[in-house]
Amino acid sequence: MNRVRREKNSQRTVWLLIFVAVSVFVIIFFAARGRFAAPVSSQAVTSALAPFQRAISWAGYQVHGVTSAIWEMVSAYYQNEMLKNEVVQLRQQNLTAAEYAAENERLRNLLDYKQAATQFDLMAAQVIGREQATWTSMIVVNRGSSDGIARNMPVVTEKGLVGVVTEVSPNASKVQLVLDPRCSVGTLIQRPESRVAGIVQGSIEDALKPNMINIPKNSDVVEGDTIITSGFGGIFPKGIMVGTVKALRDDGGGLLEIAVVEPAVDFQRLEDVMIITASREAPPAALTPPAQTPGTETDRDGNFIKAEGSEK
């Protein structure tokens, strides 16, 4: 009897479920078409939920704000680390760029000199070493016998004479600077009225200021005179700038005097030099005609050019 009743109940439940499901299904379509609505209940539920939703929403935004702040702090930290690395890299790049710019300027000056000094065959070289004990007197350049470098080749920069190659190896050479006491350079005063000859030698007394010796006491050498190579001796070609006379003093013997020379080349900043591998006689400088006095102008053949108004 109970079993029959239970089966009946079960069947009733199933029918009820089917009825409800179909009803709901139909309601969906009616509601979607706007023919059925539950405004009151919907509003009631919404109104009842609103305070809770507002509270939780507020809490959610607070949590979101806190997590966002934490996240921003974390990301700011990592961003800071990245920026620091970037700054280091950029500084290195900046340093490299500045180095390249300086090198570019030096090489540009050397190139200008090379183009101007047509009487010389020049080979650019880089200073790769300085002798530790006598670094103001000897340098090592990165050109050697394999590059065609030989002993006694003069070394210059665009500013003036540097020295002479004294030792040559296949891939490097040692250059004796004009500051070296062992180095002697035949020179003369460039000033046309003077043209006094002398020898520039390195000074033991002041390693940065060589001396021009063998200057007659009665010569007209004055401070500020420019000293150039004389070409005597066969090693250094004529006309290379050596320096200027900074001071004059007695030789001690009474007949001669010594000029303290301010070198044209800054030996403390020597990085790129040029080795003169061959030299020729310098071509004569182009003559420029002097300015003619107005009214006495002549043409190429020497005939006077008459002014336009004078014939009248």
Add this chain to the structure above:
Amino acid sequence: MKTFLCWLAAVVAVYVMQTSFLPLIFFHGIGPDLLLLITVSFAFLKGKRLGCFMGFLLGLFEDLASGGFLGMNTFSNMLMGFGCGVFSNRVLRDSFVLPIAAAWVSTISVFCLFEIILFLLGYGFYPLAHIKYKLLPMLCYNIVFAWPVHVLVRRLDEYVSEKK
């Protein structure tokens, strides 16, 4: 009455959480359907009749609260409650896999049901796009939340049973 109030409070809390807090982690506007998960878990615990009833109530509550198509959630949750309730005697209720598998199946089923109903209502049929942008994110969320919701429902059921 106490039982009803307990469940009501829990459902309200979960729904409020779903609509007010979880949007912070929504993916393109898609999040978990916690009421569906509650229905499924409840149905596994209580059987098809109560599961169906709970689905009906939760679905109706959701429909009324959300302002969507009235009856859609009612219908789908009711069917899910009934369907899961049918298996309530044949599954291991403490299993970790059960709520996850149930969430997986029920989410896909509800999605298919919605697609069919919307198609019947004349809103078109775009299964591929909906799978990509709606089903897959919701599936992921529901799978993640299935176990916590199942534990919550079980604990609440035990608590209510003890009170009785």
